[in-house]
């Protein structure tokens with residue numbers, strides 16, 4: 001367990017932050033992953049799946065901001081985020097030490113492509129994520145609109161290890177007891193977590209499990225097709241590129257807010273990974 005040094009101890013947050021929100025809770029999932037909840041600005045409206053810029057005051061007195069998917073649904077009174085801890089990362093080397101009562105900066109201008117409006121109507125939607133790319137789907141899986149729009153929702157999440165899947169696993173498990181959407185989720189949401197570098201009941205990359213047909217066989221589903229299937233993708237650049245090719249092989253085409261089609265993509269982070 002790493003030592004938790006309150007951010008409020010650092011000179012960076014002694015001053016009142018612009019666009020400040022208060023940290024309400026923090027949970028560390030692994031040495032490299034944590035989630036936290038902050039107060040929600042009363043005026044903030046967003047579509048589930050969008051991201052905002054959040055951060056802390058840098059040592060130079062200027063805001064140090066990074067893009068973060070909002071992991072909570074748009075009806076939630078608080079905002080949740082799910083974060084990597086990049087060793088020596090300008091923001092996350094500090095952000096990982098936040099504690100309840102600390103303040104973070106949150107620029108209230110949500111944007112993004114992983115929104116229902118960017119897809120044509122369909123019967124089944126696939127949420128395809130690696131690593132922290134599950135964050136926008138943590139929002140969308142908790143949004144009643146997801147279950148109103150689709151007959152089936154398939155969440156594929158792949159990480160190297162079992163521990164890295166835990167945030168998503170607990171979230172999905174909790175959905176079934178959720179008073180707001182528990183009944184809507186029942187029978188509709190199919191969760192398919194896999195690992196690639198540790199034994200687990202299902203293993204393998206999302207790309208391979210789609211191409212080989214393994215995920216369809218394991219879940220008893222018909223293969224993807226352009227007429228019925230829609231997909232949203234969030235992972236590393238390499239994953240996004242490879243899974244787009246797989247989706248195209250099933251006939252799906254990339255859409256956008258301005259031109260809805262069968263799938264949409266967003267980067268979970270910029271770069272090759274830490």
Ligand SMILES: Cc1cc2nc3c(=O)[nH]c(=O)nc-3n(C[C@H](O)[C@H](O)[C@H](O)COP(=O)(O)OP(=O)(O)OC[C@H]3O[C@@H](n4cnc5c(N)ncnc54)[C@H](O)[C@@H]3O)c2cc1C
Pocket residue numbers: 051066067068069070082083084086088089090091092093131132135136266267268269270271272273274
């Ligand atoms: C649209 C968008 C949404 C994002 N949403 C999230 C989110 O919900 N949660 C989150 O943790 N990050 C998210 N990111 C990444 C985030 O913006 C920062 O890069 C991350 O917080 C690290 O910040 P840093 O200043 O510590 O390091 P940076 O200097 O920003 O990153 C250093 C390096 O760390 C690696 N890296 C950064 N983020 C990740 C990551 N999430 N997973 C694996 N490797 C990473 C990359 O190689 C990067 O070059 C998002 C990025 C984009 C573009």
Ligand SMILES: NC(=O)c1ccc[n+]([C@@H]2O[C@H](COP(=O)([O-])OP(=O)(O)OC[C@H]3O[C@@H](n4cnc5c(N)ncnc54)[C@H](OP(=O)(O)O)[C@@H]3O)[C@@H](O)[C@H]2O)c1
Pocket residue numbers: 130131132158159160161164195196197205206207236238239240242243272273274
């Ligand atoms: N997770 C760890 O234990 C760990 C430890 C030390 C450092 N890091 C670093 O932290 C960074 C982020 O790690 P991460 O595990 O969140 O991200 P990642 O390296 O992108 O891997 C996340 C998952 O995506 C899969 N994947 C990667 N590229 C893919 C592609 N092109 N197509 C399909 N699937 C793909 C990986 O499978 P594969 O396993 O088959 O690549 C893995 O299961 C990485 O760059 C890594 O170097 C991670």
